Amino acid sequence: MPEKEHLLQWIWEQLLFDTTSLKTTEGKALRILNQGLRNSTDGPDFLQATIQIGTLVWSGAIEIHINSSSWYHHAHHLDEAYNQVVLHVVFEERPKKVYCQNGSCPPTLNLQPYLAQELQQLLKHANDAVASCSGKLSFISKEAFDEQLRRAHLEYLEKKGNDILSFYNPDQIPSLAWKHALILALFDGFGIVHNRSQMVEVGRFVLDRLELSIKEITDQANTFAGFRAGEPGLSWNLKGVYPASHPQKRIPQAIEFAKSIIDTPFELFLKQHPRSIWKSWIEKVCISNGSKAKILYSTVFIPALHMLGTLFASEKVTRHALEEWNSICIPLPSSTRQYFSQMVEPHEFQRFATPGLIHQHRSYCSRLNCHHCIVLKKAISS
Template sequence: MLQPIFSGFFYFRCMREDLLHYIWKNGKIPIANLYTSRQKTLQIISLGIHNHDAGPDFFHAKLEINGQLWAGNVEIHVKSSDWYAHQHDMDSNYDNVILHVVWEEDTVVYRKNKQEIPTLELRNFIPGYILTNYYKLFNSSKDTFINCERELDSIDKFKFSVWLERLYFERLEEKSNEINRLLAEAKNDWEKVLFILLLKNFGLKLNSEAFLSLGRTLEFGIVRRLSHNVFQLESVLFGLAGLLDNESSKDKVFTQMKKEYFYLRDKFRIKEGSVQKPSFFRLRPANFPTIRLSQLANLYARQPQLFGNIIALKEVDQAYKIFSISTSKYWQKHYVFGKISPKRENKLTKSFINLLLINTILPMIFCYSKWQGRDVSSRIIMIVNKLKSEDNKIIRKFNNLGVNCSNAMCSQAILQLYNTYCTQNRCLECVVGDSLLKGK
């Protein structure tokens, strides 16, 4: 029998259920020569399928206990008494549990029908090196950035690069969830979903929710009908966004736009109630909602086949050409109504277009192609690899740890890694944590 280390200290201070899941899922215990807490022989024929939803932790396991074959589910806990703490004894979903896998058996466990469930106490069988490496990984100082920061640079570079590519597509899948929700709201109108997402991302971080509410409220059929007339489309966007509410403004364009908005609001029976007013606070003038909404109106006026052109995108330069737009003339000398500023074209910058590619265009291409049953992974990788890495605090900290992001696929993957795995202590689901645990 393998002897664990740290014994009670490790259990009380460090043992977590995710380690037990990892050990069971990856077969880090002897498949044969096991025994239950009642000293019955146990042979694992199949570990089962890991369940990430409600119900037992592993489905469809196959075991042989004292020579008798069993097929069913496996539940895993740190202490056997967690079975009662989680009220599994009252839940019929756990009636088919054939083995209770625990670190420590502190009580005997029964099904609803009062039958005892065989228990495997893992502390008698876990290899010591796994506990040692796990303790080192999760016993980092509280002021560390991530658990593995001291060992990250030692991980095999090829293995880590493959993991980053997988994380990038995991991030695309998450963004696809939002697209699919919007698609359901829009009754499968892909062009409307693109409009909503573009609005959201034109709002950047500060005004993303305000612009999103604007996109959800405005019927896209109205956008289609007004796209040939920039002034009318601007009037509707500005009016719905609450940017024409100033009663004291004497600006000529403001007055004309407000009049036009009232006319179009009544003509199309536009409802105003649920739109959040965007903010100007702490924004550079180039990111003012007035400028961004004017740019978007000009985009739709100059790109009548916008959705088709975006879905067919194969090169970054094509995106730069599609989004080579600026504001209307009025907004080249103004940032707000009635206040003249030095003339500026206010074109979309390449860095802004890169953000649109990362957050809107590539997720749309990915999701739409998946909806059609086509695999465009290689095309997406080719495009995203040509985009510069994002520059933020998280990316810079990973750079300091030896992870040099040379493109946007890497930076997006790192953000996914940090937000979804590192901050959630999901180290055992990460290639880095898995390698460190194995001592490789």
């Protein structure tokens, strides 16, 4: 479903428009007696709604689209489930009539003129290259923006922890299962953005050979990956990959990390500060302490430690991981910087250069999950 429709559905569900003088596109007075219940399965968007048009009261379903033409694009005119629709709600100046499978023609409500200007502009500019609410809401609270980023920052920590947990094998000894999950997560991180699954496959191959020397593991892994002449190997996406990010370069680095993790006594993860552990690994691994190392530390190692603290009920590990997470500054993708360019001053980007801003961009703004965002909720209620 298009993201704009999610937003329009939320506006309908919350009745965030002037309901006092609604008219259908045919000029008939419309009252909403019950906006209905959101439908989470196939069929119309809202069920068990009740509306009054003129003197007649209708009970049935509500279907919501940005454009009336979507009714036909989605083949609702051929689906008898939509025969129960009593109102078609759109955000379009000149919507067209639509017909149901049984030949009936539900009335149409164009919601656009009944929305506050802020919400109109938000819907019109929702797919812009800059933040949808930037310049479209008359009042954006700095406090609300900061609060939303703090929430997104913690959500992203939880998400990354769950990603790592997906590599955790409960059939293994917990300490070994956690180490293996961390290793696979690092291989995954080295594969971003084009070759994550392939790198994880190499990681699983490596896990079975960690008793060998680094050279032996690397030689066998390169053969498995297909970087030896005459070997079929894995299917890699090498288009646009920089030399420093080439899998043949990343595999040995990931293997060195894997050996360092296995060789680190598990007790140290529970006792030492994460920075000192990471520093000892960086000194062994052939990787500069540049942006890639910082990203791996921030988005793999720290979430893995936070997960470890939870698994072993270690308040100390959890606290250290959370303190590190809250102090992280990482390089922002250019797309994220551009997206927030009208909301964040250039000199302030350093303060916002956190995983939370990236998560905000990808999980809220780009997906138009504005209705879950504190910024919009505070702006509407102000």
